[in-house]
Amino acid sequence: MNQKENHFRKHHKVPQDYFEKLSFDEFKTSKSRSKKMLNVQWAAPLFGFSLILIIALYYNDQSLPSADQTIDFTSEEFETYIVSELSSDLLMTEYSDYYYDGSSQSEIEDYLDDEIDTEILINQL
Amino acid sequence: MIRESDSNYGYSLLTKKYSEPLYWFIRKIVLNHEDANDVLQDSYLKAFQKIDQFEGRSSLKTWLYQIAYRTSLDALKKKRNRFFLPLSSMSDVLLNQLKADSYFDADEAELKFQQALAKLPHRQREVFLLVYYEEMPLKEIATILKITEGAVKANSHLAKQKLKKFLSPD
Numbered sequence: 001m002n003q004k005e006n007h008f009r010k011h012h013k014v015p016q017d018y019f020e021k022l023s024f025d026e027f028k029t030s031k032s033r034s035k036k037m038l039n040v041q042w043a044a045p046l047f048g049f050s051l052i053l054i055i056a057l058y059y060n061d062q063s064l065p066s067a068d069q070t071i072d073f074t075s076e077e078f079e080t081y082i083v084s085e086l087s088s089d090l091l092m093t094e095y096s097d098y099y100y101d102g103s104s105q106s107e108i109e110d111y112l113d114d115e116i117d118t119e120i121l122i123n124q125l
Numbered sequence: 126m127i128r129e130s131d132s133n134y135g136y137s138l139l140t141k142k143y144s145e146p147l148y149w150f151i152r153k154i155v156l157n158h159e160d161a162n163d164v165l166q167d168s169y170l171k172a173f174q175k176i177d178q179f180e181g182r183s184s185l186k187t188w189l190y191q192i193a194y195r196t197s198l199d200a201l202k203k204k205r206n207r208f209f210l211p212l213s214s215m216s217d218v219l220l221n222q223l224k225a226d227s228y229f230d231a232d233e234a235e236l237k238f239q240q241a242l243a244k245l246p247h248r249q250r251e252v253f254l255l256v257y258y259e260e261m262p263l264k265e266i267a268t269i270l271k272i273t274e275g276a277v278k279a280n281s282h283l284a285k286q287k288l289k290k291f292l293s294p295d
Contacts, residue, residue: 022148
């Protein structure tokens with residue numbers, strides 16, 4: 001070993017008995033960290049996609065009022081809200097001529113008795 | 126016919142003989158122990174898998190150095206991609222890792238020398254490492270780096286000039 005190499009090794013150390021412990025058995029199957037780790041080249045795009053998904057879900061959730069929030073809509077806005085957010089099946093019974101699902105007349109009448117009266121709801125606001 | 130026990134014995138001899146010089150060669154390129162250890166393992170794995178392709182056109186040592194060199198460069202490229210950096214910024218990453226490496230026994234002169242080396246373009250740096258530390262013949266360096274002997278001379282000359290400039294007091 002030359003002097004320059006010696007100088008390098010003096011300042012760049014290795015764990016105790018490192019070279020004594022190196023053996024063929026250890027090299028037969030690679031145990032390097034790079035093989036164990038998640039391929040980080042995919043990690044960044046994956047992280048970005050997850051972040052966008054979380055933000056999208058968060059704002060999607062924010063667009064719906066929570067149970068304890070006061071709904072401060074105008075009548076027109078409320079109707080739009082009802083149409084877009086409430087179960088379409090419920091509203092479709094009103095237009096059962098167009099969306100007839102095979103229910104009998106009495107079934108439809110029973111159902112309409114229980115139906116949310118949009119007018120009453122609007123007046124209550 | 127070579128029995129498995131014979132080939133295992135051969136591999137054991139190979140690792141025993143070359144692990145230390147290969148490790149130190151790799152360590153000078155990647156500059157920290159953990160990466161050098163990984164690259165050494167990956168280099169041997171490649172060598173064992175491709176031993177049938179060794180045609181004996183160069184010495185076994187040169188062939189192993191060639192694999193270790195390529196594997197070291199791949200490791201640096203992966204690191205560069207991880208940090209989304211151009212190759213020119215790689216020297217800062219390497220030096221930061223060197224400073225953080227618990228196996229680097231900080232010495233101002235050595236740190237300054239490694240800083241100067243890291244600033245060299247990668248080809249000049251690798252030629253210099255093999256000329257300066259390994260004292261390898263030009264022909265062997267040319268084989269390992271897959272360049273001409275003339276290119277080895279030119280890169281070595283440029284590296285020395287730049288190092289002088291980097292290390293000069295002003």
